[in-house]
Amino acid sequence: MPLKKSNPDFILIIVTLGLLAVGLIMVYSASAIWADYKFNDSFFFAKRQILFAGVGILAMFFIMNVDYWTWRTWSKIILIVCFVLLIAVLIPGVGMVRNGSRSWIGVGAFSIQPSEFMKLAMIAFLAKFLSERQKYITSFKSGLLPALSLVFVAFGFIMLQPDLGTGTVMTGTCIVMIFVSGARISHFSWLGLMGVAGFVGLILSAPYRIKRITSFLDPWQDPLGSGFQIIQSLYAIGPGGLFGLGLGQSRQKFFYLPEPQTDFIFAILSEELGFIGGSFVILLFALLLWRGIRISLGAPDLYGSFLAVGIIAMVAIQVMINIGVVTGLMPVTGITLPFLSYGGSSLTLMLMAIGVLLNISRYSRY
């Protein structure tokens, strides 16, 4: 499409790099004790995270220069590949079990989580589908139903692993995209009811999820079992106060909070940097959300608009769930905090998604 390219969204780059910088510092601070204990190297996790960040930034800038229509062209094939991987990972011997879920495929450090890729593939495909069928979206039968069916099939496979966190983020993201594309509010009301019913059904079908629910309501009922993580997280956040204990001064990272550098990194951040630090990070994410929506509004076509809103919705929903869990607002689901949590595939995929967003911003009408 012959459109004039301009500069990418500078604020988005700054905010992303800012989050990344905070993340690197916090990964080091949170993981140093564990790393020293397990690997005799307090930089063990920090070094790897720097490497992932470097790779991710390179990927981000590369993708920033790939016209986003490329993803529309390839989205069908990517989606099919992702579905194949999603099925393959369920086969014992192919998929590997970590933390009770068969979510990983591949060998050692080169293993990936197909559900993570599915999130992005689904965004790319749904953006194409919705932009092409936008005039039918108000129709339940030819617009909404096919889109939702696709999402729920993917969600179903993810739940077979099971990986409630990723499944929730993906579904939430898709629902935001469908909402933005102009689906009827009345349809949404019905869907909302069904969704709640389905969610309750899912929870009732697996007892460990019930435990997670009750433990989030009163973690002290089972302080050494299901409530353990939330309690340890609150023990970190609570004493933080306004200014925090100071960078590097966390006590909960001394083996009390399990794996403090991944899902619960925000707890250590709030402990060391206090309410000010925590609010600053939330503010950065709010800025990110604002830039993302702005890019969506300025996108030259519906595809770009939907792609952008999908990406930013995914990031925002993941942030909301992660911080919600860490502060005890929500049951534990096992989701990383974008740009801050330790983890190679999570970080690089996030940066790549921001790269796509940046590319869309280059065609902005503003």
Place this chain on the structure above:
Amino acid sequence: MRVSNVTVRKRLAIALIAGLLIFLIIDVRLGYVQFFLGNSLTERAKDSWSRNLPFEPKRGEILDRNGVALATNISAPTIYAVPRQVKDPADTSEKLASILKMDRQKAYQLITSRQSMVKIPEGRKISHEKAKELRALGLKGIYIAEDSKRHYPFGKYLSHVLGFAGIDNQGLMGIELSYDKELKGSKGYVKFYADAKGKRMEKMADDYKAPDDGLDLKLTIDSKIQTIVERELDNAEAAYNPDGIVAIAMDPKTGEILAMSSRPTFDPAKFRDVPQEIYNRNLPVWSTYEPGSTFKIITLAAALEEKKVDLLHDQFYDSGSVEVGGARLHCWKHGGHGSESFLEVVQNSCNPGFIELGERLGKNKLFSYIKNFGFGEKTGIDLQGEGRGILFNLDRVGPVEQATTAFGQGVSVTPIQQVAAVSAAVNGGTLYTPYIAKELTDPKTGEVIMRKTPSAKRKVISEETSKQIRGALESVVAQGTGGKAFVESYRVGGKTGTAQKVKNGRYMEGNYIVSFIGFAPADDPQIVVYTAVDNPKGTVQFGGTVAAPIVGKIMNDSLRAMGVPPRKNQIEKKTNWLDPVMIEIPDLKGMTVKELQTQPFNINLDVAGKGDLVVKQSPPPGIKVKEGSTIRIYLGEKAE
């Protein structure tokens, strides 16, 4: 192509606002956790970070009234292992197992467990010999720590009263249990902050609280008297092989227990070697049985107080039995005592005489005195497991019940009730609550934290009546059935008792509890001693034969130990042909050999030395000895 779809733009705006709103909610929640929950979370977090190393307090000692230790602490080493420092677990566990007599497998598991420090259960409070053996081996990672163990220096002595403490120095029985709170003290600790792996976090300061040692408990027990009582009970046990023995000594003017013991007994350090009934029944306060004739003191007190009898001038005729309410009740003496004064009724322990006193009182008066003397209710002594006893329900007392009660049958009482009641009868009429814990003192400062003082329950009879009872009971010992309790110049008063035991609702044949309750001196009672022997074997089962001599011996030695001066004007002992005649040793000093031969006394002389004059004699003049005893004289030349 341009987006012209207004709906999409609107929905994007809604999404942005909704998203920002949720971020705001999350931030508010963060602030809520940090500011509103912050303090309580910090407290809880501190608890989870802190580790307490307990410092055990020293358990308070139990002392007698003069400060002699009855229960104390001795050091008993305890074995710890630090698994990470153990070099050769197989060899170490082998050696540990053989010395501590424990399972080798278990020892191996303990010393290889993933803890920073483990206590070895079999290695708790071991003997110094074992500790020495272990120390000699020099095992790496095995530590011998100081610890203390309860120690009862007198062994079986006073064991039912003291009770015992368990391995954690916690009171389990007796005084050790009832005063556990005061004796045990409170733990101190060092609190330090540690990471989840137990390593110290150096940035947070330690917190130390010293342990508060337990308070020392001083009892009313006099170990000198207790020793005498224990000795006499041992002798009686050896002589009669009874089913049980009970003995109590009390200060009648205060209610302080001076000694308390019973058989069968046990060693507190080895309480597990005896059946549970032996160590958890403190018979002097627990057992209830028919008192028998010792109970006549109560009937006597009531009759005297109500002026229903004049002991010296009222006469009574005992034909050997009396008919009451259609039943014939017999005197213990076949054929009866014939005509006698009421003083002789008391001396002879004559049942029909006491039935007569009971009738003169009437059931209401009689039972009201019995209750006022404390029967039918717990005395309130500070010992556990006290019995209450049983009295006839007043509505159901007919002439027979009234008659039997008057001479001590058909009621059920505890030994401590009898001691308290008789004390009231002889001390001037005041019933005291018996007690055994005298004071609690802080072992460091010596400050007295609690001091118990005598607690009078009520005045039961007048001083005048009490005086008459003392006189009557002194005559029982000097001239009546209690003769075997007589102690020269100490004016012992008392009363015998022979009670039948009930089994399956019937009196047992040839199986009695024989008892004696005595006090001395009769002019100013300092001590009341009660002894009951359950089913003595190989003897006539009479209180006067079995129990009275035990009380007499306890009295004799206790009064001297207490430093009670001898009395002059006692009621002289009536002698019968069985009793030895006592004669006072004359002053022989200065007599010539010739004069000696003309002296009218029946004493053997053991002569030492040569000469014409007696220069020295032993024992000195004034002492009473049995007729036919030998005294030693030393002869010499003319005294200078």
